[in-house]
Amino acid sequence: MNHPVPDPIDEREWLAQEQAMRAARARAADATGDGGYRAVVEAIVSMPLGAPPAGFAAAVSAERSRRARRDRRIAALGFGVLAMAVLVTGGAFSVPAWQALRAAIGGEASAWLSVIAGMAALTWACRQVLAMMAAGREGKAVG
Amino acid sequence: MLPSPPDASLTIAVDRDLVQAVLAGRPDAFERLVRDYQRLCWHIIERMVRHPDDTRELCQEAFLRVHQSLHQYRGDSALKSWIAQVAYSVAARHLERRRIPLAEAAEGDGLALAEGVGDGFDLESAIADEEIRGLLHTAIARLPPLQRTVLTLYHLEEMPLGEIARVTGVPEGTLKSHLFRSRKRLREILETRLGATP
Numbered sequence: 477m478n479h480p481v482p483d484p485i486d487e488r489e490w491l492a493q494e495q496a497m498r499a500a501r502a503r504a505a506d507a508t509g510d511g512g513y514r515a516v517v518e519a520i521v522s523m524p525l526g527a528p529p530a531g532f533a534a535a536v537s538a539e540r541s542r543r544a545r546r547d548r549r550i551a552a553l554g555f556g557v558l559a560m561a562v563l564v565t566g567g568a569f570s571v572p573a574w575q576a577l578r579a580a581i582g583g584e585a586s587a588w589l590s591v592i593a594g595m596a597a598l599t600w601a602c603r604q605v606l607a608m609m610a611a612g613r614e615g616k617a618v619g
Numbered sequence: 620m621l622p623s624p625p626d627a628s629l630t631i632a633v634d635r636d637l638v639q640a641v642l643a644g645r646p647d648a649f650e651r652l653v654r655d656y657q658r659l660c661w662h663i664i665e666r667m668v669r670h671p672d673d674t675r676e677l678c679q680e681a682f683l684r685v686h687q688s689l690h691q692y693r694g695d696s697a698l699k700s701w702i703a704q705v706a707y708s709v710a711a712r713h714l715e716r717r718r719i720p721l722a723e724a725a726e727g728d729g730l731a732l733a734e735g736v737g738d739g740f741d742l743e744s745a746i747a748d749e750e751i752r753g754l755l756h757t758a759i760a761r762l763p764p765l766q767r768t769v770l771t772l773y774h775l776e777e778m779p780l781g782e783i784a785r786v787t788g789v790p791e792g793t794l795k796s797h798l799f800r801s802r803k804r805l806r807e808i809l810e811t812r813l814g815a816t817p
Contacts, residue, residue, distance in 0.1 A: 485799040493802045512806040519755030520774045528661050533653035536682045
């Protein structure tokens with residue numbers, strides 16, 4: 477947003493406003509200074525202001541946990557869909573590719589490659605499960 | 620004698636501890652943060668939007684945004700200012716979506732502010748303090764959102780203009796001008812309605 481260049485202010489009047497504010501804050505008994513500004517300052521500080529309802533902080537905290545759980549579910553669903561897509565796509569192309577790889581690197585090396593790939597997949601799956609368990613624990617604690 | 624302000628470095632250290640507790644996911648830390656700053660957040664948003672249901676919803680939104688971006692808090696300034704900044708921006712965006720101007724464009728709409736201030740107001744008996752306050756409260760409520768908020772932060776939260784400039788993103792000189800003109804206009808309304816300075 478653009479803010480227009482401020483108009484020059486009358487410094488003497490500004491000081492009168494500030495003096496009225498200081499007098500009101502100090503609750504000075506003697507009504508020196510500008511009475512008009514004193515009334516203005518007292519009106520500003522006595523203006524009724526609402527307050528958050530009881531339990532507002534707990535409600536906000538619970539809402540944050542609820543949204544965090546929802547986001548994690550969406551992320552997990554996204555990972556699931558992605559994994560399925562990779563499996564399906566991989567399935568369609570893997571047989572000829574696997575045969576070509578075995579022929580290129582030899583039978584024993586390709587077996588070790590399968591083991592490494594399997595361990596990586598297992599690690600990833602364990603991480604997902606642990607993350608979901610942690611999410612559940614956090615939800616219970618805060619919500 | 621004015622009360623001395625709390626030690627700024629101590630406040631920032633306490634703020635940092637609270638932020639770290641929230642970021643570490645410590646139970647109840649975020650709820651404590653909300654409890655500590657809900658009043659300030661509520662006041663800013665209420666002054667900006669003047670609608671109780673919107674205030675509640677936007678205040679919640681502001682705290683959720685605070686949580687989301689808390690890792691960006693560097694501890695250079697008080698957490699109070701940082702949270703006030705988030706609350707102000709949430710309220711300002713709400714008003715922009717509704718095409719409600721944040722501040723008046725130019726000088727000279729003081730008459731619009733004064734018009735209707737006396738509605739339902741008994742001018743002849745408007746000499747008691749309570750009635751003068753009522754008159755001014757109505758006039759304050761009719762100020763544009765930015766001016767209302769600046770009055771609240773400056774007078775009630777006792778924030779210096781430099782800090783309000785950080786919260787609102789409005790240059791300090793512009794804020795000083797808004798503050799000066801708002802107070803002057805309120806005083807003029809008082810004079811006009813009562814016929815003389817009280």
